Amino acid sequence: MASRIGIGVLLLCLLGPGLWLLHRHFAAGEETSFLRWEEPRAVHAGEALYRAHCAACHGVPGVSDPVMQAGAREPPPPHDESGHTWQHPDFALFQLIRDGVAVANCDPVDPQRMPMFRDVLDDAELVAVLSYIKSRWPAHIRAEHDKVNVMYAPYNRAVAKLIDAAD
Numbered sequence: 001m002a003s004r005i006g007i008g009v010l011l012l013c014l015l016g017p018g019l020w021l022l023h024r025h026f027a028a029g030e031e032t033s034f035l036r037w038e039e040p041r042a043v044h045a046g047e048a049l050y051r052a053h054c055a056a057c058h059g060v061p062g063v064s065d066p067v068m069q070a071g072a073r074e075p076p077p078p079h080d081e082s083g084h085t086w087q088h089p090d091f092a093l094f095q096l097i098r099d100g101v102a103v104a105n106c107d108p109v110d111p112q113r114m115p116m117f118r119d120v121l122d123d124a125e126l127v128a129v130l131s132y133i134k135s136r137w138p139a140h141i142r143a144e145h146d147k148v149n150v151m152y153a154p155y156n157r158a159v160a161k162l163i164d165a166a167d
Contacts, residue, residue, distance in 0.1 A: 032153040033090050033146065034160035035127060037134035046132030049125055053117065054079075061136040076114070079133045086137055086145040089152035090130065091159040097126050123163045 036042035051060065059066045061080040068075040077083035085093065100116030117126065134142060149156055 032149040032156055034094075034156055034163065035090055035134050036131045037142070039131070042128050042131045043135045045125070046128035046130070046135075049121065049129050050132050053120065054129065061133070072113070080136060081138055081141045085133060086141050087148060089148050089156055091152060091155045093130055094123075094126055094159055094163075097121075097129065098123070123166050127163065 055064070057067055057069060057076045058079055061078065066075040066078050077085060079085045088096075096114060098116065098118050098121075101114035121129070134145065137145065
């Protein structure tokens with residue numbers, strides 16, 4: 001009987017820290033996203049910026065379709081659930097808009113593809129645009145995007161710190 005109790009205590013001693021680490025990892029409550037899609041001010045600002053800088057190519061989610069640009073190989077993706085925007089983590093979307101597809105994807109510069117907006121929009125405005133886009137997705141697509149962000153949380157947190165430092 002004493003040996004069973006000893007084995008039980010030993011297992012708890014070994015299992016306890018592992019369970020605590022798992023709980024800490026999954027229940028840390030740390031943000032995995034830096035988008036503000038639930039904040040009306042950010043979404044409203046993002047909508048205005050999106051319509052001014054993005055809608056001519058990508059269309060307006062739920063209103064108009066992307067427009068094939070002259071000389072382009074393919075139309076830009078729509079930013080609704082039918083597109084693939086939600087399949088990318090926040091940091092990658094931020095980099096793609098800020099630095100353009102050539103830098104983000106290590107492609108040769110192609111003026112017919114996604115240009116860089118680094119000198120057009122500041123970091124907070126880029127976050128607002130992405131927040132607007134995410135606010136337009138159905139709940140199940142936002143949930144899928146959240147899962148992508150969990151996988152890339154360290155990168156999202158690093159970019160969020162850089163954005164905060166720049167403000």
